[in-house]
Amino acid sequence: MSSSSTQNIYLPKPATVYKIVDEIAQVKTFYWKFDDPEEQKRFKSSFKSGQICQISFFGIGEMPLSMPPSPTEDEVFFTCRKVGTCSTALHAMKPGDKFNVRGPYGNGFPMEEYYGKNLIFVAGGIGLIPLRSVIISVLANRDKFKKVQIFYGSKDPTSLMYLEDLKKWEKAAGVECHLTVDRGAPGYTGNVGLVGSLFKLPGVKIPVEDTFAFVCGPPIMFRFVIKDLLALGLKEQFIISTMERYMKCAVGKCGHCCLGTAYCCVDGPVFTYEQILRLGEGI
C-alpha cells in the first residue's frame, strides 16, 4: 500500500468559461478550458465521445455532465439545462468566470466497434447532448461508416437545440437528418409527431442488418423508441444508450450511480440495451 504514486482522484482543477451560447429555454452551452495548459492537453488527448465530467462549484456542490463535443473538435464545452443547484450556478456564470472540473470519466462509445456499420441516431429533447459527440466524430470519419441517419424530436420548434449543427447535418452529404416536434407552431413547416413517427416517413428506410442504433432522451421517449426499433427487427445488443444517474464521485466509489451490477460512472454511461435489460434497474 504505497501512497507515493496515488493521485487524489477527487481534486478538481480550475477552469475558465470563455464563451456562453443560448441554446433553448433554460439550456445553454458553456465553452471552457482548464487554466493549466498541461491539464488541458491531458484532457484533450484522453477524452472520448460519451464520457462525463464532474463540475464543481465550491460551496454549492459537484455534478456530473455529459460531454457534447467530439474529440475531433478543438473546443471543449458543456451543454446543460438549469434544473438543480449546481446547474443554476453554472447558468449564473458569465464569460471569464471560473469553476472547477475533473475528468473525463466513464467508458465512452467504443467507436471502432461501429466501423463499417449503419448508424441510426435517435434523440429526444436534450438527449441530443451526449449523441452530438458521436455524430460529430462519425461525420469527421464519414468513410468509415455505412448509412448514417439522424432522427431528432423535440416538444416544439423552439426546443430544437444545436440548430447550427442540425442545419449542417440536414445539408451534409451522406447523412439523412429528420426532425420533428411534438406540437407545431405558427410558421413551422416541418414534421409534427413523436420521434418514432419519423421511422415511418415515406422515403425513410431503416436498415436492420449491420446496424447500430443510438437512443437518448427522456425515459418515456426511450421506451417508445426502443419498442419501435425492436419492431423493425433490430436486436437489443445493437441498441445503445447512455444512462444518467445521481453521482458524487464519478470514480466508482460513492455508490450512488450503481445500476444493478454496474457503476454508471466507470462501467457506463454507455450501455447497450441488452446490458440495460440485464442490469435490471433500467431507464
Place this chain on the structure above:
Amino acid sequence: MKARIVDRTDVLKIVDQLRQQGYQVMAPFRGRERDSYYDLVTDENRNRIALHCPNPYYPPKRFAFPHIERTMQATRKDGMWDAQATYDIPKLAVFGARSCDIAGLFHLDRFFLGKEYRDIYYEKHRENLFLVNFACTDPELDISKSCFCVCTDTGPAAKDHFDLQVMDLGAEFMVVAGTPAGEAFFKDPMFRKGTQAHVDKRHAVLNDARTHFKERTSWFSAIVRHISQGKVLEKTWQAVGTRCVECGGCTYVCPACTCFTVSDRTVAPDTVDRFRMWDACSFAGFTRMAGGHNPRKAVHDRRNRRFFRKLSHYFIQRELQMACVGCGRCAEVCHGDIGMPSVVEIIRRATSENA
C-alpha cells in the same frame, strides 16, 4: 504466521507498547448492560479496557473510513477557487477489533484500493492503522444472539488481515502475528514460545466457541444463487420493503458498507470545506436526480439494492468475497427485523415455496 504465548496479566502491555510507539489506541469499553463502544485509551481508562465484550454497534470501520471526513479546502482568490486536499490522518491502532470487523476492513481494502481508481484518503488511513484482532471465544460476552460469522466464514477468529491477533486460552493468551509490524512485538521477552498443548488448546477453544452461535445455519449459498439469477420475486422484495422504515441504521452499523455522499460547507468568507460522509441506499434521496426523477422510487427497490449489492454473484466475483461479514449488527439494530439473517430466511422460504 508466528505465534507466541503471553500471560493474562501482560496482554494489555501490547496496548502500552502501541502507545509508546506513538499510536493513538482505540479499544472497546463497557457501558451499562449491552452497551459497548470504542474509545481512546488513556492512562486513566487503560485498566478498564474490555477484552471480552459484546461487539460495539458503531463499527471500527470508521478508523479507516471516517463517518465524516474533510477531503479538501478551497479558497477563492480573484474569482478562482483553489482546492487543496486536506489529510487528517492520525496514527491509530485498534486493539480488540473483532474478526468480522477485520474481514470488513479487508473488504474495504479491496473496494477502495483494488480498482482502477485508488482512494487516497482510505489508503492513508489504512497505512497508519495497526489492527489487533481479538478472537471471540466467550459464549456469554463475545457471541451475541445475532452473530453469524460462522456462516460467512469470517470468525470467530480471523485467519488473516490483522497485524496481531489475541486469543484467550484461559490463564494465558495466544498472540499471532499477521504482518512483520506485528511480529516485531515478539522481541519483548514477555512473549514466549508456545507448545503443542497451546495449539491443541486453541483448537479446542475455537471448536467450543463455534457451538455457541445461535445462528449456525444460514442459506447464503442458495440465496446468492437466487439473487444472482434474478429468481427472487418482486413480491418477496416488496414484503421486505414494507418492513423497512428507511432509517439507514443497517448501513451505518455495517462494517462492509462503502457508500458516501459529498457536501460543501462554507467555513469563512471565500473558504469552503468539502466533506464526505457515509450515505445509505435506503434513503429516497440516494438516487434522486436534480430534475426529481428517481430510478429507485419504491422502498423495496432500495431495500432490494442493499441485498443485491451484498449477495449477488457478480459483486462477489468482483471483490472476491461477500459484502457481508456476519457481524449481526444489522439484525440487532433493524426496527423491522430485516437484517441480513432474516432476509436470507425470507428469501429462502419464498423461493422454495415457488420452486
